[in-house]
Amino acid sequence: MNPLTAALEFVDSINNEETADGVARRIADLGQTFGFTSFMLAAIPEQGASLDGSIVLSGGNPEWQQRYLDRDYVQHDPIVATARTASRPFLWSSIARDRSLSTIGQQIFADARNHGIIDGVCVPIHGQQSYQGMLIFAGPEVHLTEREISVLHLVGIYASNKMRELTGSTANRPRHRLTPRELECLKWSAAGKTSWEISQILNISQHTADWYLASAARKLHAANRTHAVAEGFRLGLIR
Template sequence: MMNAALLELFATISDIDAASTSERALKIFEGVLHRFGLHSCLITGFPVPHDSEWHRAILHDGWSREWFMRYESEGHFPHDPCAARSRLSAKPFFWHQLPAGGLTPRGRLVMDEAAEFGMKDGICVPIHVPLAGPAVVTAASDRIDVPPGAMPLIETLCVHLFRKVSGWENRSDRDEGSPLTPRERELLQWSAQGKTNEDISCILGIATHTVESHQRNIRDKLDAINIVHAVVKALRRDEIQI
């Protein structure tokens, strides 16, 4: 990962943490999304698919009023393929990655109508909250420009924002998890410098699967969703520096 991108992410997360209201945090978040062409943002939990009051789980509605009314009046929620995939997978995805051949006719209708309302492509970052069920941060527009390497950064930011606006995480990162071992800090320091697992394996003289094992332990200790998130959390705890 690039140091500049990581430092910008760190600064953005710090700004979100310092925001006095959820509205201010969302403004900061949406400013980042706009750089990638993403505009229509929705943050919501998922009740059971056929719950007619599904909109009670919405934390932030950044959809256009016209699209929201269409989505609700047509009963799209139980048939939304983005919602269905987000329930089952914790991995972020682009809308265009939904398998066209695997969509039901109603699912295809949801996506086609979204495109008519200026949401031709987008991203979904599923959030799986312990004991509280699945949720998602999703954003879209008529044309997006998200480089593949930016997805881990966006995912980290989405999860952090969700925790901020939902009140899921109230403790300081400094108080979370166990301290890292010297070897884990060393490995994470190299990850922060943009080194791949194969690079780190060569630098430290250990097997790649050992690097991956260390990374799993790091993510578990820091309650991180990916290695980028782990780097940010370690920076905030002063366990590593860049």
């Protein structure tokens, strides 16, 4: 399908989605029509705060996301810094070419390339109550027309609004918020499934299943997955 057609179809049909996982699949599928291999929809955290609890949806490259979180790159990421004040979507490459880029900013771009992320597009989202968010698509080298970038702007706004509607999100969203995939893995773990069994059920690698479970445990401040499952029940995330 033509990328523009796919994007406009996304905007027309997103209101029919009733689950966060359904929205995530639509975003991932749309990204693939543009040649992207991963995406992330997130609130922009306050200065000094971790990105971990602000991720709403993500998919495609869990290894890079884990490294990004482990190294707390959000504190120095020029993409996030630009998204705080930008009103229109922008390409990563436009930021990477800036000669005034800090050493750590250059390091973040280099590290991303080492994980297969060459370029991307960031869609800043500004909502009610001073809400700031972003939808990021990433992957190989990007060649987008101005019209395609404008349509992706609409996609970001619609996706963000839909997720806020589904989750009742506000600027003060609980910090233990799990992504749909993390919660799904945690629920299967609560049902007694191993990482390998979860990987087969969800059609993901065992490594990816382990990563989602570890991420869920970290967000719930749990020592291990058993502790995470217990916290999930305590908080009403698992029923």
